[in-house]
Amino acid sequence: MQTCCPIVELRQYTLHPGKRDVLIDLFDREFIEPQEALGMNILGQFCDLDDPDRFVCLRGFQDMASRAAALQAFYGGPVWKAHRETANASGFALETSDRSPRGSKEIPGGIVIGTIYYFDAPVNSAFIDFFERVMKPVLAETGAAILASFVTENSENTFPALPVREGENVVIWFARFSNQADYDRYLATLTQSPNWRDEVLNELTIHRNIAQEVLRLSPTARSQLR
Template identity: 45%
Template sequence: MTGTAGELRIVELRQYTLRPGRRDELIGLFEREFVESQEEAGIRLLGLFRDLERPDRFVWLRGFPDMEARAESLAAFYERHEAWKRHGPAANATMIDSDDVLLLRPVTGDLAREGARPSGDGEGDGDGVIGLTVNGFRDAEELDTHVRAFTPRTGAPRTGTPPLATLRTEPAANSYPRLPVREGEHVFVRLARYPDEAACRAHGPTLVLAPTARSALR
């Protein structure tokens, strides 16, 4: 499996709370050991980010063709791949919490068509800033109503630029229970690209994110 082509119908939004001062340690390890190895297992790495408002938060996005493929790929990586066997304990040692995970499916946009992932050394940040906005709804019906009314133009930031992509909660049961996800939630997520941090903050997103050196989404 290559994990680099095809439509992505399932996206995980993962937000990790790390031990103080250890974010760069995790990012360096992640970009050296867990990028190609996850792709070998059929996982598409979409975005790797520093949360600019929370210095001990690491945020990332990964995608799968469907829920069945997700289960197969996650098992291949976490249960059988040598990279996780060797370096997983060191990664886990940097974390306080890794269970803040939203399971999503695309509404508009195609994150799979983002540019090629850089082959950098894991140091520094990538280009631009990503603003990620999460809106919660009371139930699936209210979320459905919002999705039906949404268009990329009406959901655009005040710059008039349509969002890069939008996603909504994937209601299917977690296909790999070994990794928890937030259940019983109904959210709509919007990603937008900005030239810099100030431009992003002006539009009040939930998360202000700086791409890491090897993030495809930037």
């Protein structure tokens, strides 16, 4: 699979009503550089366009051991301790383009789409090969600018103080679109594509245990992915 980091976390936070902008301002202003100084890569922060109280972020690590060390250092360190009450009040509790500088407020115009396929068993190499060899070219030729794709890391959570959804098996891929109209055109083109119908849908039908979720994400002012 194409990856930007060996280990990437997709974190989705459902916040207290009306508090998302408070968290975004805090995260973009105070939390990016301190986390990256500890070895994390803060890949992207987003508003969920279909849920006004959901904040989504992606952060990358070199491996599970460095993830544990970095998270322990951050959540046990001075930056989190100084701002955790504000973050927790918003609901943020412990449970690639260039980034804009601190203080930036201009929201990028594009949207990022995350498509998640859920399986009831670990994702096998045959599906990964199918995605890379057949599915990804069809997605690209119908208008999806694919950013990255990932498969579940089934290792034990190395930082239990920050829970993750364990026991789930997914493939997720991200794509960039210039705006909602561009995304709508892509969906229409994909639906009408003979290659999608004949080469991809038939194969997906074989995997009858697949469920799909689509995240429509609007990058924050300082998101690397935009």
